[in-house]
Each structure stands twice: as structure tokens, then as C-alpha cells.
Amino acid sequence: MFYTRFKSAAGEMLAFSEQNKLTGLYFSRQKKLPYLPHYQQLTQASTAPEYALFSETQKQLDAYFNGELEQFKLPVAFHGSDFQCQVWHQLTKIPYGSTVTYKWMADQLAKPKAVRAIAQAIGKNPLIICTPCHRVIASSGKLAGYSAGLAIKEQLLKIEGVL
Known part of the structure; x- marks a missing residue:
């Protein structure tokens, strides 16, 4: 289980992954954030395969904020009831x-x-x-x-x- 932080046009965001699927995407100041000690932080210098997922997430978000993307194409997994x-x-x-x-x-x-x-x-x-x-x-x-x-x-x- 991994997470990273990055900047977006609407503020700092946190992205979470498990088994190379995006499981969480949050603004860092929003309510109901996951409990971070359960996750290992990845930085831009990381060589972990999950970093490619985080990089693509940031790329698609940038395109969305620039009005160039209407539909996200990311591998996701929901964890809930x-x-x-x-x-x-x-x-x-x-x-x-x-x-x-x-x-x-x-x-x-x-x-x-x-x-x-x-x-x-x-x-x-x-x-x-x-x-x-x-x-x-x-x-x-x-x-x-x-x-x-x-x-x-x-x-x-x-x-x-x-x-």
C-alpha cells in the first residue's frame, strides 16, 4: 500500500494505491483522509512500479484541470461496503x-x-x-x-x- 503527494490546480492532493490500482485520491485538506501510517510514501525519485500509476494520475488530473480531459482512464479499486x-x-x-x-x-x-x-x-x-x-x-x-x-x-x- 503506497501513497504520494503532488500539486494540482486546486491544491495539494494525495494518491493511494494497492496492487497497482488507484484506491484513493484526495485533496490533502479535505475531510475523511485515510490513516497514513498504514501506507508507505513514494516520492518522485522512486523506482517502484506504483510510481507509474501515480505519475499517470497526475498527468490525467493536469489534463482535466486544463479542460483537455473529460473521462479518466485509470485502473481503480473501490474499498467500501x-x-x-x-x-x-x-x-x-x-x-x-x-x-x-x-x-x-x-x-x-x-x-x-x-x-x-x-x-x-x-x-x-x-x-x-x-x-x-x-x-x-x-x-x-x-x-x-x-x-x-x-x-x-x-x-x-x-x-x-x-x-
């Missing part, structure tokens, strides 16, 4: 440049009464940006609930031309 993984997988189906509501997510998962549980699962999304939870907004149309903060959510939606 079956319900959380269902929610996170549904997030990957939200097209670039569009938004959906928490209610829409509940309807898509055939769990119309689970809006709050879905919102909680989205709040624990381990692959921020790659699994685009920033595209989920309140039914009122307002921005709501983003573990990295609403300013970053707004920035991401502006990149995608939604705002």
Missing part, C-alpha cells in the same frame, strides 16, 4: 459537464428512500474527481456537500462548463 461501491460506481455514469441530484442517484439505484444514505456514501467517495461526486447537487439546484469544500466543487463545475 457493497452499498458504497454501488453508489460510487453510479457516480462514474454521470456525464462530464452535467449535474444530477441526490434524488436522481437514489432513483437510479432503485432506492428512492435512501437519499441520506446515498449522500453519506458520496461523502466518503475515496476517488475524488475521478469518481465525479462534484456533479451531484441538491434538488434545489444549489451546491451542497463536498468533502473538499464547496469552493473546489464550484471550481470543478466551472471547468466542466456547468457554472
Whole structure:
């Protein structure tokens, strides 16, 4: 299990991997970060195979922030409950440049009464940006609930031309 830190257009990020799959991507100042002592830090000088994954992650993020990438193509692995993984997988189906509501997510998962549980699962999304939870907004149309903060959510939606 490895992690690295790098800079992005929206701030410092942490990337995590296990068995050469991306398992976490977080802004360093967001809520609910993994417990770092369980991971070994890799630096840019590393020769570990995981570094290629981290390098590609940073490359794709840079392209996203420059408006040159709409769909991430990274090997990922979700670690969560079956319900959380269902929610996170549904997030990957939200097209670039569009938004959906928490209610829409509940309807898509055939769990119309689970809006709050879905919102909680989205709040624990381990692959921020790659699994685009920033595209989920309140039914009122307002921005709501983003573990990295609403300013970053707004920035991401502006990149995608939604705002």
C-alpha cells in the first residue's frame, strides 16, 4: 500500500494505491483522509512500479484541470461496503459537464428512500474527481456537500462548463 503527494490546480492532493490500482485520491485538506501510517510514501525519485500509476494520475488530473480531459482512464479499486461501491460506481455514469441530484442517484439505484444514505456514501467517495461526486447537487439546484469544500466543487463545475 503506497501513497504520494503532488500539486494540482486546486491544491495539494494525495494518491493511494494497492496492487497497482488507484484506491484513493484526495485533496490533502479535505475531510475523511485515510490513516497514513498504514501506507508507505513514494516520492518522485522512486523506482517502484506504483510510481507509474501515480505519475499517470497526475498527468490525467493536469489534463482535466486544463479542460483537455473529460473521462479518466485509470485502473481503480473501490474499498467500501457493497452499498458504497454501488453508489460510487453510479457516480462514474454521470456525464462530464452535467449535474444530477441526490434524488436522481437514489432513483437510479432503485432506492428512492435512501437519499441520506446515498449522500453519506458520496461523502466518503475515496476517488475524488475521478469518481465525479462534484456533479451531484441538491434538488434545489444549489451546491451542497463536498468533502473538499464547496469552493473546489464550484471550481470543478466551472471547468466542466456547468457554472
